[in-house]
Structure formats: C-alpha cells, structure tokens
Amino acid sequence: MKGAVIVNQTQNVTVIMVDYDQSRMNDLYYQIVKSSPFITVIATSTDSIDLKQKLDSMEPDAIFMQYHMNDCNAVDIEKYCREKDLKTMVFATLPSQIYNVNTVMYGKRNGIKEIFSSDTVSPQEVGMRIVDTVHSFRKEYEKITGQDFSNRVRKEIVTKHVTKVVSQRIIVTYNTKGGVGKTTIAVNLTIAIKQSPYFSGKRIALLDFDSGGGNVSTICNVDDEELHSKNLAAWDSIEENEITRDIIEDLMIQDKNGIMILAVPLNLVQAKNATKYELGEKIINGLKKHFDIIIIDGPPNISPLADAALEAATDVLLVANPEGQSIKQLTKLTSLLNNIEDGDRILKKMYLLVNQAHKPTKYDMKLDRISGYLGKPILRYIPNCDEVLEALHSNGQKQAIEINKEGEYAKAMKGLANDLTGCYPVGDFDAETAKEKKKRKKSFFGIFGG
C-alpha cells in the first residue's frame, strides 16, 4: 500500500486522538503519525460520548487528548478506563498558557501517564513518549502475567492522512456498495449543519449525484411536479458562468429548512443523460460561488458524476456497515485509488464512517478491525436507530434527526457536522441550548462592554 509503513507488530501502538477542535487535531495527528512509524491512529473523537463508545469497542493502547474538553477532562476519561478495566493509557496536552504544576500533579496523581505543554513539546517528542511508555508497560505486563502481549496488537499499517482546512466545505457521502446509509447520512447531516445556531447565515446545498436511482427527493418529499423541471438534466444546457442566484432559484428546490436541493430527474432517460463528468464539474464549480457548504449524496457505483464529486470534495465520507461486504467494497475502492496516478490526493480527504444500518449481529466486524482493514481511522460510529425507519414512514415530514432531537442519531449527526465544519463548538449538540449560551455571551458583553 502506498504511503504505508510496515512495522514489527509487537512495536505497534494504537492511539485514539481526542480534541474538540477537529482541525487542530487533524494537524497534530498528521504530524505525530508522520514522525512515529510505530503509532497507528485508529480513531479520532471530539466529544466524550463518542470517545467512550470507541474506547469500549477498540480498547486502544493509548489516548492522546486535550486535557480540558467541552464535556469532560482527561481525569474523567482516565477514571472511565479504570472502571471499565481497559488497558488504555491516557496522555494529555494543555495549552502552555495554562500549563501549571498543580494541574500536572493532580492529573498524574489520578493516573494520567503524561501531560505535555502544547507549545513547548514537539509532536515527535509526544509520539516518542507515548511509544516508549506503552512499550515499557507491555514488557512489565509480560513479566508479571507471563503472557505474550503481541496477541493484543492489532494493525501494522500506518497511513498518512492530511486534511486541508478550508472554510468552504464540499462533503460527499460515498461507497460503491448500495444500501449502507449514504443518503440518510447526507440528508440528516445537511439538516444538522443548517440547524446549527452558529451557522444560521450559511448557505447550504444538497446535491443528489446518484443519477441511476437517487432518492433524496423522495426522502425529502419533493413535489413531483417541481421535480420535472428542477433537476440535474436541466443544468445540461447552462454554462458555468451563467449559474446565478436566479438560475439557482429556478433550478433548485428549497425545502422547509431553507436547504437548496438539486435532485435527479424522475425520467430515467433524462437521468441516464445526466451522468457526464463535465456536468458534475460545472454544477459544483458554479454552486461554489453561491454556497458555503455543499453536500453531495454519492451513487453506489463508480461513475463520471461520482468522479467529479470526489475530485471537487474537501471531505469524502466513506460510509461502511460493520459487515464484511461493505468493507470489502471500500478496500477495492481504496486500492484502486492507491494504484492510480494522483489517487493519493483523493485518499487523503477520505474519512471512514461506520454506520450501523442493520441491528447489530454477532457477525459484525469490530471497529478496530475495520479501521485496520482500510488503514484509516474511524471518524464516527453511527448507531442503529429506530428514528431512521420512523422517518421513512413520515412521508418526508420529519427526518431522523428531527424526530428525536436528543436521540443517538441526532447526536451522532450533530457530532459529525461539528467534526466537519465546527458548527457545534460548545460541544453539547442541542441547538436550543447552544442558542441560549450564545445569547448569554452576548448580554455579558452588553453589560460590561458598553
């Protein structure tokens, strides 16, 4: 595999990285992985609910986290690991302005292995310390228990992973396997971003690029009559420089949340003609001038439209179910990209989402195995939720995220929205609470600033 380093299994150290600031984490993550061939980052996380879920299923060798998170701190996580009898070690980092001996002593007394000062310690040193500490622990473990530690060791692939941080996002849901949850995620993620009180002014578009059988319009209950004239095929005769506000209003459909939808035609012949790479490229380029966030629901195949979407994407969400087939399908895609010129550039913007589209079974693959297979950390695990099915029967009136705003699906989608865009910065994923907090902050400045 291109961009991969094979290391001795017994030396490999699995790590989950945790930071409420996704872009800072991506940056650090790349630097640490680059500087230490022994470290495999098997997942990243931005909040404690998601982190605990990943800890339970992956039991990494180490966590490297911001000491103070929005909804927990490193000591809470250390306690959680001990309660659950996990062998995971916690390493933390503190901004150097607040790095002080009291916090460090308190953290260490409570079992945190090391607390680094963010500006004075390099990512190389952090990587080295984590690897050294885990290696010494393993030696001790083997001495005391007489058991070979390498049984616990998982993956030998270290993958480079870089994320470009740009303010405009073009997010694509993709897997060449069908029925894994791409459309459900695309629709609910779009609503999650749109409903963020911090993103109220952002312009958001949802494009259906599954020209062979796209069902965004069905899920969103778009009127058939409107669909006849407002669809992908209608954009064929329009030049890129003609894509103006008026054209957008004429050829896209606005949903009840204010999201602009570009659907696929109802007519199959029209749909077949609307698959050209140039059409996809032109639409995305044209819409980029008018929208802050563009979400594209990808098809379950390799097609010219999918190519255009992957090319333009800032983030590709590889949606997989925890069963062998959908993972196998993704490995085919990643090895194809590994073998084509420039494929590495697309691989680097791909994230792995594990979506439990079916009820869990004993045949499901463990999350760390999935991550290892694909050589990619898992961005998020999305649980199997009844509200997804309930939404299908609500005739597009309500999406899963709207049916139960406090539910696991809504939390996962808002967490994912935050991972990708930072649109829920306060960490709790409840739009109302966030709104209140924002208001409170404003009035605080109103009193003391004015």
Ligand SMILES: Nc1ncnc2c1ncn2[C@@H]1O[C@H](COP(=O)(O)OP(=O)(O)OP(=O)(O)O)[C@@H](O)[C@H]1O
């Ligand atoms: N997290 C989940 N919990 C429960 N059911 C889910 C979940 N995710 C997806 N599903 C169900 O899985 C089915 C397939 O979902 P979806 O249509 O989103 O997949 P897809 O990948 O877009 O399919 P296609 O490739 O055919 O376009 C749907 O019936 C949906 O209700």
Ligand SMILES: [Mg+2]
């Ligand atoms: Mg679909």
